[in-house]
Amino acid sequence: MESTNWPPEHSAALRELRVRGMSYGMIAATINARFNTAYTRSAALSRGQRMGLGCFDRPEPSLPALPDRPESPIPALRPSIDRTREVRPDARIEVLRWPKFFFGKTDLPELRCAGVSPRHLSLVELGPRDCRYPYGGDGENEPITFCGHRRRPGSSYCAPHFRLSRNPELSAKPVLSAGWLQAVGAD
Structure with a gap:
């Protein structure tokens, strides 16, 4: 298990990269390349949280949002308001909802000995x-x-x-x- 005490230069680099808006995964990769370390995204995230840098605000997505779909030339089929839909209760739900009680006598199987x-x-x-x-x-x-x-x-x-x-x-x-x-x- 790696120590939770980061060297000051690693912490300074973490602060600098976070201010630039980099994600914690990219920060960990950059620090690993610069200082020849093996920090994980989770380690950088935890250290940033302990330093008070924030962890839940994510940078804006790099890809633009998808454009709205063009409307279909075929009108959507809508159910008629005039007709009512027949609703049948599901038999399985009834069994679960209302347990049946049997008051009759049940013959027990003959025990073998x-x-x-x-x-x-x-x-x-x-x-x-x-x-x-x-x-x-x-x-x-x-x-x-x-x-x-x-x-x-x-x-x-x-x-x-x-x-x-x-x-x-x-x-x-x-x-x-x-x-x-x-x-x-x-x-």
Whole structure:
């Protein structure tokens, strides 16, 4: 990070160039060329602001303004004042504006459970071959324990918890298609 204390000759050059009406980007480039420094536009702007030179008044643009467009020979189409426009409310806005309340009974899906009696091991007590299916931790300060039964090969869970955590229909499908494997040359 560069020091915020500029040498007096750099500050004098900044003041002189700013009085001439140069932009801070041009001032930084001029000072860098004159004193072999590496000030950025932002550094020159900040220093000018600290010196009270002003930073928000920009010089007039060097390009003249574009001339006004000639009027089109075709008259602009204006909507008729006599006819009214049909306004239809957007259905999406209505949904967002007026939430619907359902007071009927909703059937909850049947929860699946694994027919396993967990050993409730802590994380420290778990061995490398123990099931890591978590239990607890729902309430405040409730400890989280783990199943602890022997895990299924290739999984972090025992067989019942593995079946519980997977959708059986999706688990049967191969993850990578034969076409994809062939495309990457892994067949």
